[in-house]
Amino acid sequence: MANKPEVTGFHEPRTGSIQYVLADPATRRCAIIDPVLDFDACSGATATRSADAILDHVRERGLRVDWIIDTHPHADHLSAAGYLKDRTGAPTVTGARVVAVQRIWKRIYGLDETFPADGSQWDRLLADGDRITVGELGVEAMLCPGHTLASITLVSGDAAFIHDTLFMPDSGTARADFPGGDAAALWRSIGRILTLPDATRLFTGHDYRPQGRSAAWESTVAEQRATNRHLQAATDEAAFVALRTARDQTLPMPGLMLLALQVNIAGGRLPPPDAEGRRHLRLPLDALPGAGWR
Template identity: 55%
Template structure:
């Protein structure tokens, strides 16, 4: 990464309901920006969507006079619906994700028995990143890093000394992402984490979610050094075999995320709702007896 890059401005938006942190990244001098992991509000009981979180982002963009170049997804999330398409319709930008989203789409196309017109080839997104691809946000150079394990398509985005790690790592006192989703793998996750923790110790890591233990306020910024010293699952000295045993054991006891079924159906479509049926209404499917423990 170039040391001559302009300063990166980072504006986080924390959503208390899902624990998600959306980021607006910008080059203030060029007034160019990217949005990372935007949230579309969803009420599971009523099936209604709303745009409270996304509208907070829009207000910031307008106030700062920022033009959006990219809307970046770290992966197809299972705990919130993406507001990527809603934001794109209002401020532009290219919606991007990792190229391995095709694998995720193929799995869930089958699980949900999606319409024949849904093709698992990534065309729903404007751009698919390969590992190591570089791109720009104004004068800032950014790089996509493949960090699979939680899902096959997980990416981290590196800009200078800041890395936006998605769900690969959480805050040190929370640990790491689960690896039991379709295509997930604990050993692969360990290697992805070590890739991140091999970066310089002062590298800033920004997590996508925080589920703080009792008594701690939500937080989302840490460092490589802090993670290596204090991460409860993968601090220095934890071997791959030890991590796999720990992660596998924990995952076997975890409940299915509350929003996984609605969110995946939207997120593999880059934030589009499923096509409306002949009555003008979009529907989300609930496959019976397929996910979770028996």
């Protein structure tokens, strides 16, 4: 049992995001991974339906939350880490290289010195090889940059949470063209993940349901190695970088990227309210030159 954590995935259809609860069957302790704060860009409205569904699951299963973890600062949804910390009291965690991402985006957003780019918005920062525990389960952070500078994979027993590195085999791999992204680094991170045992369960961060199939988020190392569409098409680093670079040039930027990242580099906290109690997100113009004209 110690090597087989209980994993429950929650697919958020508007953004294709997968949220997870990683639980220790022996102690009923758990971690929440990559939670989503619902957001409607047209109205500016936020909601907590997705995060509350996780809390309902935790309560119904008799679990206690030890950690709230974001594997990286997400570009396509707002993180609910701050909301869940307020509701559960559990500490928040992300990868230690989030500081580099904060520095990039602090400059893009034109944030002043009241915004600390030191990772202090989280309770714990995990460097490569650092470990935390969920009940009796060990959880090790594996630095896996490429999609972002700060991306980490979380390995616990026979489960690995691989965020936006590998998607399901029929969807291929994650893009690497965001500020700080690197296709060569992504290739090396994928290679590192694929050194895990063949039967390791891999839990991806997104599923966009190609060909309209049902949402899916679990594969294995063996399945990815044998059938991932991008790894079959590109079998060495140079070929992968060429494939990934060409593909990324055809992709539009995520619609919520400029809105989401200012929340996510703040540990999943919305901007503080003004004197009238309203919160405001910034929209930097021409922050990503040419991206809107692909």
